[in-house]
Amino acid sequence: MPNKLRWGVVATGGIADVVTGDLRLLPDVEVLAVSSRALPKAEAFAAKHEIPRAYGDYKDLLADPDVDVVYVATPHVQHHEVTRAALEAGKHVLCEKPATLTLPHLQDVVDLARERGLFFMEAIWSRFNPLTVKLREVVAEGAIGEIRSVRADFGFTLEHDPAHRLWNRALGGGSLFDLGIYPVSFAHMLLGEPETVAAHGSLVDGVDAEVGMLLGYPGGETALLASSLVSPLLSRAAVYGTRGLVELPGMHHAPTAILVNGVEHRAEIEGAGYVPQLREVVARVKAGEVESPSISHAESLAILRTMTKVADQVGLGYD
Known part of the structure; x- marks a missing residue:
């Protein structure tokens, strides 16, 4: 090589x-x-x-x-x-x-x-953002105790245009697969694959304009998530534990700061934010590996299982 x-x-x-x-x-x-x-x-x-x-x-x-x-x-x-x-x-x-x-x-x-x-x-x-890495570390260290709930959303208003890829079913449009994957991935990262999935949303031209999701876990933990093309969601996230919380106050998929029990943490973001992910690919390829533990094949499949359940419930399902 x-x-x-x-x-x-x-x-x-x-x-x-x-x-x-x-x-x-x-x-x-x-x-x-x-x-x-x-x-x-x-x-x-x-x-x-x-x-x-x-x-x-x-x-x-x-x-x-x-x-x-x-x-x-x-x-x-x-x-x-x-x-x-x-x-x-x-x-x-x-x-x-x-x-x-x-x-x-x-x-x-x-x-x-x-x-x-x-x-x-x-x-x-988003998995490779240094502040997302920091989030996983502080949770693993027990800084907020046991996670009981996750909140995350991602959305903005996009003028309806059937030719735009996000409004075009033939191009795989809709809010869920383009935007909602971030909140779903965020919840999976912290709580794993849910036991139950409940979703509700609205469709325009055969694609979802907005979706709300409630994921349930065996120990009673929950994740409340949303994505939208018709509402300017805050695109924030929060992780609630038995002894505190972590807040991602803006654009949780690309954070520039996180608050751990009120204490702010920042990190240098390289380039446009994709450098850590690309560096991971290079390292794994050179090591002869077929996947990354940060977003393994099994986890990609688990995330898509959850999203497929959501899509089916809102009438979006793709063949």
Whole structure:
């Protein structure tokens, strides 16, 4: 394996632009190639980020023998197709969340990655934020006692436009899979997979405009979560224990500060915030590992099981 891992970026949208910028901050990474369905877009993206190779089809990028790792940033509905093709081509994969929209598709790529001995991870970047790491540490140390309840939401108002990917069912739209995955992942990180799931929401054009979720656990613990495209939710989180609480006062998926029993903790955020996640991928690939303990294959499957139950209850279910 070369000293520098050579990455290929599939798609050129907003998230690909930001993550590629952070990729270029890592000294042991070379962003070698990018693809888009429109070659001029790939060429413009390549020029912006000083990427030497641009392709008009992701299959051409996957056929490039010099690409070691593929970052999949396509619309949700294409994640399974592109991830499977990348693994079949012998590439390691970091795929934007949700890694797939259905459990059979996620199990398929997990099984394939393990069979081929290739790294695969769902890009839930919030897990690697230094303050999220700090949160896990203080909880493990018993700073707030036993966790009894978690509250988290993420939402904003987005003008209804059937062509926009978040309002377009054909592109895997809706608040749950794009925004709600953060609160659900947050609850899973702290309490594990729930025993019961209750959800209610509203649909527009076949996708969820908003969802409220109540997750229940065997010991009586609860998680109250929400996502929305029609209300400006505070996007905060709180973890309540028997001896105190941790508050994430703003944008809990990308915190810049947390309060542990009223005491503020801050940390330096590298780049746009994706650097720790990308560094983790590089380290695990170089170590020959197929997954990260911070967001393991089993946990991605558990999160998607919860989200599938929510989707089915609000009438969103994807085939």
